[in-house]
Amino acid sequence: xxxxxxxxxxxxxxxxxxxxxxxxxxxxxxxxxxxxxxxxxxxxxxxxxxxxxxxxxxxxxxxxxxxxxxxxxxxxxxxxxxxxxxxxxxxxx
Amino acid sequence: xxxxxxxxxxxxxxxxxxxxxxxxxxxxxxxxxxxxxxxxxxxxxxxxxxxxxxxxxxxxxxxxxxxxxxxxxxxxxxxxxxxxxxxxxxxxxxxxxxxxxxxxxxxxxxxxxxxxxxxxxxxxxxxxxxxxxxxxxxxxxxxxxxxxxxxxxxxxxxxxxxxxxxxxxxxxxxxxxxxxxxxxxxxxxxxxxxxxxxxxxxxxxxxxxxxxxxxxxxxxxxxxxxxxxxxxxxxxxxxxxxxxxxxxxxxxxxxxxxxxxxxxxxxxxxxxxxxxxxxxxxxxxxxxxxxxxxxxxxxxxxxxxxxxxxxxxxxxxxxxxxxxxxxxxxxxxxxxxxxxxxxxxxxxxxxxxxxxxxxxxxxxxxxxxxxxxxxxxxxxxxxxxxxxxxxxxxxxxxxxxxxxxxxxxxxxxxxxxxxxxxxxxxxxxxxxxxxxxxxxxxxxxxxxxxxxxxxxxxxxxxxxxxxxxxxxxxxxxxxxxxxxxxxx
Numbered sequence: 001x002x003x004x005x006x007x008x009x010x011x012x013x014x015x016x017x018x019x020x021x022x023x024x025x026x027x028x029x030x031x032x033x034x035x036x037x038x039x040x041x042x043x044x045x046x047x048x049x050x051x052x053x054x055x056x057x058x059x060x061x062x063x064x065x066x067x068x069x070x071x072x073x074x075x076x077x078x079x080x081x082x083x084x085x086x087x088x089x090x091x092x093x
Numbered sequence: 094x095x096x097x098x099x100x101x102x103x104x105x106x107x108x109x110x111x112x113x114x115x116x117x118x119x120x121x122x123x124x125x126x127x128x129x130x131x132x133x134x135x136x137x138x139x140x141x142x143x144x145x146x147x148x149x150x151x152x153x154x155x156x157x158x159x160x161x162x163x164x165x166x167x168x169x170x171x172x173x174x175x176x177x178x179x180x181x182x183x184x185x186x187x188x189x190x191x192x193x194x195x196x197x198x199x200x201x202x203x204x205x206x207x208x209x210x211x212x213x214x215x216x217x218x219x220x221x222x223x224x225x226x227x228x229x230x231x232x233x234x235x236x237x238x239x240x241x242x243x244x245x246x247x248x249x250x251x252x253x254x255x256x257x258x259x260x261x262x263x264x265x266x267x268x269x270x271x272x273x274x275x276x277x278x279x280x281x282x283x284x285x286x287x288x289x290x291x292x293x294x295x296x297x298x299x300x301x302x303x304x305x306x307x308x309x310x311x312x313x314x315x316x317x318x319x320x321x322x323x324x325x326x327x328x329x330x331x332x333x334x335x336x337x338x339x340x341x342x343x344x345x346x347x348x349x350x351x352x353x354x355x356x357x358x359x360x361x362x363x364x365x366x367x368x369x370x371x372x373x374x375x376x377x378x379x380x381x382x383x384x385x386x387x388x389x390x391x392x393x394x395x396x397x398x399x400x401x402x403x404x405x406x407x408x409x410x411x412x413x414x415x416x417x418x419x420x421x422x423x424x425x426x427x428x429x430x431x432x433x434x435x436x437x438x439x440x441x442x443x444x445x446x447x448x449x450x451x452x453x454x455x456x457x458x459x460x461x462x463x464x465x466x467x468x469x470x471x472x473x474x475x476x477x478x479x480x481x482x483x484x485x486x487x488x489x490x491x492x493x494x495x496x497x498x499x500x501x502x503x504x505x506x507x508x509x510x511x512x513x514x515x516x517x518x519x520x521x522x523x524x525x526x527x528x529x530x531x532x533x534x535x536x537x538x539x540x541x542x543x544x545x546x547x548x549x550x551x552x553x554x555x556x557x558x559x560x561x562x563x564x565x566x567x568x569x570x571x572x573x574x575x576x577x578x579x580x581x
Binding site for chain 2: 055
């Protein structure tokens, strides 16, 4: 059973605010979804313990070669606030 | 034989019946008159398209030979990065974001002279099955604009089905190419995981996402797949296409091909859809294929496995939207934590928030083993069940969706009901397999029904050939052009 407190806690971890008036609806929706997710625990299949990834990929190491990267000014163009080549978050009081 | 639009347009360009600029203008003008109804495009890139078209015209004039996709207009889903062109995932949080690099698929296609008409509508961050979670409102179905186009690649499907793009690229995490293709009566190919580079595809669930084509014919899907599938060192999960050219594998012969039909795919599917797929089974039998009926009990847990794992990956992937480096930032805040929380709360829509919360829940201490780990283990069972199935058959035939396109606004309020409609598409993504949806009939209201052919890993050639043979036999009966857009 998902409670309002669970939602408040998960929202905090997710860096989301859930407005007081949305809290009951979100709790109900999440409770339904978690009950639906819970059906895996009644599955007859035990599953594959060692399952890792679908194409059996393993780390492939390579030489650490320097290649051209992106231009700093180009990257900063997408930011809301920048200064002297940095992303800025200004202190507001 | 179903003649593909890419070859047909290419022939018109080669025989100088039309210039690439004229062709592009024709599509841009069709977009202008039809997009008000369809809402397929969220951004039309007229200037870029005409510049690219002019370059192709100049090459043709100078006698240079033209590649298959050169000069052919097309569209990209709005989660595929295009340098300098706004790419928003149809989310407020990416409003104004202009990538500084191209996705590998767009580098490949633009390198071949493809002409980008614009970016198309989608469910916000590809989370949805109706395109209605889009910040820009949903795309309409060209066969009945009171119905949804499907999702999440609803805009591409609406544009291609509505003849305002000859083809487009979408992405498929749990059915987002195949389901809207089915709803709009077109072809949608979800390639094997790793066959097409994900570099520059804005991530939803990285171990499920794949880019693929939406087209009006199987031949077109093969041409586009050949152009975009390749190994890419920029994508650490890239495998390439095993050196296969799938266009050359389209042969009008499926004698002896073993087509598997699993009971579980038909559970709860309405009679008219089951009947259309069973009719296709008969067509294949009459063409000399062998039908293998079998059971896939592992599929029973596919939906919860998919939603647990995809949301877990999404909650991690979407952690990057903090208002600092790109996109939307809230106007008023006191400290950095408040800025990040308000930015995310104002920037994400309700469905995205639900999936982030579910993902965070299943990854949090105390729940990780019961949900995430268990789902990951069951993913292994589903992978193995398909591997066993492909020992006895070449392809699996199934419905694409257990319903046809529904009325706008009728599903969005109940998330679980919406999730349940993904039952036939998610197993392919869980197992990393290729799947193609092609039209196979109409429901009582005349809306398209799609069927799905699923192959073993990197066996796109087999599913495309099986789809092509069916299309050649049945195209007059199962394909109906919509009344919108460019008629050729």
